[in-house]
Structure formats: C-alpha cells, structure tokens
Amino acid sequence: MARKGDVMAWGSRRRTGKSVYARRCAFARRLTVAMVGCIALPAIAAPSSDSTTSQSIRLLVDGKAPVVLDRASLSALPRASVTASAHHEPPSQWQGVALEDILRKANVPSGEQLRGKAMTTLVRITASDHYQVVFTLAELDPMLGNTQVILADTQDGHPLNKGGPFRLIVPGDKRPARWIRSVATIEVAQSAAPTP
Numbered sequence: 001m002a003r004k005g006d007v008m009a010w011g012s013r014r015r016t017g018k019s020v021y022a023r024r025c026a027f028a029r030r031l032t033v034a035m036v037g038c039i040a041l042p043a044i045a046a047p048s049s050d051s052t053t054s055q056s057i058r059l060l061v062d063g064k065a066p067v068v069l070d071r072a073s074l075s076a077l078p079r080a081s082v083t084a085s086a087h088h089e090p091p092s093q094w095q096g097v098a099l100e101d102i103l104r105k106a107n108v109p110s111g112e113q114l115r116g117k118a119m120t121t122l123v124r125i126t127a128s129d130h131y132q133v134v135f136t137l138a139e140l141d142p143m144l145g146n147t148q149v150i151l152a153d154t155q156d157g158h159p160l161n162k163g164g165p166f167r168l169i170v171p172g173d174k175r176p177a178r179w180i181r182s183v184a185t186i187e188v189a190q191s192a193a194p195t196p
C-alpha cells in the first residue's frame with residue numbers, strides 16, 4: 001500500500017509545475033551534456049593513451065619490494081638508440097634505455113657472475129593489457145646472448161603515440177611479437193626447478 005501511495009504521490013508531483021514535455025526536454029539536454037562529457041573528458045585528460053596505461057613501470061626482482069621506474073629515474077640511465085622497423089613499416093629511430101642497464105641498476109647477476117642457478121633466471125614483461133613476454137637473463141646478458149632490447153620512450157624524436165609511454169624494441173626478433181607496448185611491469189624471477 002505504501003508503495004502504491006508513493007507512486008501516486010510521485011505522479012501527482014509530475015502533474016504540477018513544468019509540463020511533462022518540458023521536463024523530458026530538460027532531461028534530454030542533461031543526458032546529452034553528460035554523454036558528451038563522458039566521451040570528451042578522458043580524451044582531454046589522456047590524449048594518446050588509454051586509461052589503464054601506466055606512466056611508470058614496476059620493477060620486481062625475485063620477490064623483493066617493487067622499485068618504481070618513472071621518467072625521472074629512467075633519465076638517470078644512459079640513453080640508448082636503435083633504428084628498426086616492425087612488420088613492413090619504414091624504419092624508425094627508437095630511443096630509450098637498454099633493458100640491460102635497468103637490470104644492472106637492479107643488481108641482477110651479469111657477466112662472470114651469471115652462472116649456476118642464475119642461468120635459469122627469467123625476465124618477464126607485462127603490459128597494461130596483460131600481454132606478457134619473457135626473456136632469459138642469459139639471452140640478454142652482454143657476455144652470453146647479448147640480445148639488444150631497448151625500453152623505448154620516443155619514436156623518431158616524439159613520445160610514443162600508440163602503446164606508450166614505454167615499449168620494448170627487440171630489433172633482432174624477426175616478428176615484433178616481443179615489442180611489447182604499454183609496459184607496466186618488469187619481473188626478474190628464478191625458474192630453477194629441483195633437480196630430479
């Protein structure tokens with residue numbers, strides 16, 4: 001009964017004041033403003049990347065506390081540069097920092113220290129769209145695989161307009177499947193299994 005009374009009261013309020021037509025017009029105007037706002041505002045806030053794209057990268061080394069790599073901390077590392085093209089696009093000049101230098105900063109074993117159990121260490125990269133790729137520490141090491149991998153933040157001198165702010169460039173890969181866009185996390189993890 002109470003519900004029915006509420007509905008009637010609501011109905012009777014609607015009949016006072018503005019006409020139903022005027023109310024509908026006002027509602028439609030508010031709805032339009034709200035919808036335009038929803039579409040336009042994120043475009044103003046983030047012109048070149050989606051809302052899940054991270055502006056910094058989390059570096060996780062073997063379960064230790066994460067280190068945040070932002071533009072300021074990355075700018076302390078030497079700049080690296082490579083000319084490479086994905087698929088059949090014309091080559092671009094990519095600039096950023098070498099993945100190797102990030103691993104050095106994290107004191108991950110390299111060179112002569114990279115032996116024994118460390119030979120099974122993996123470097124897993126995760127993007128904001130949850131795409132993941134893996135390298136072995138040995139394939140990245142300058143004294144072993146010496147695979148060139150750059151964490152790029154510019155393409156031909158401009159911030160990445162797609163898949164930024166950071167993308168891995170792996171010039172030696174014949175398919176650019178490990179050129180992972182929108183890098184969010186770099187993890188260094190031991191994969192050694194107990195010997196049978």
Ligand SMILES: Nc1nc2c(c(=O)[nH]1)N[C@H]1C(S)=C(S)[C@@H](COP(=O)(O)O)O[C@H]1N2
Pocket residue numbers: 086087127128129131175176177178179180181182
């Ligand atoms: N974050 C993310 N990066 C990614 C992918 C993806 O799905 N997500 N696809 C990869 C694959 S399989 C390819 S071939 C290239 C495609 O790069 P392009 O879009 O610049 O041609 O991006 C790679 N990087």
Ligand SMILES: [Mo]
Pocket residue numbers: 175176177
């Ligand atoms: Mo691909």
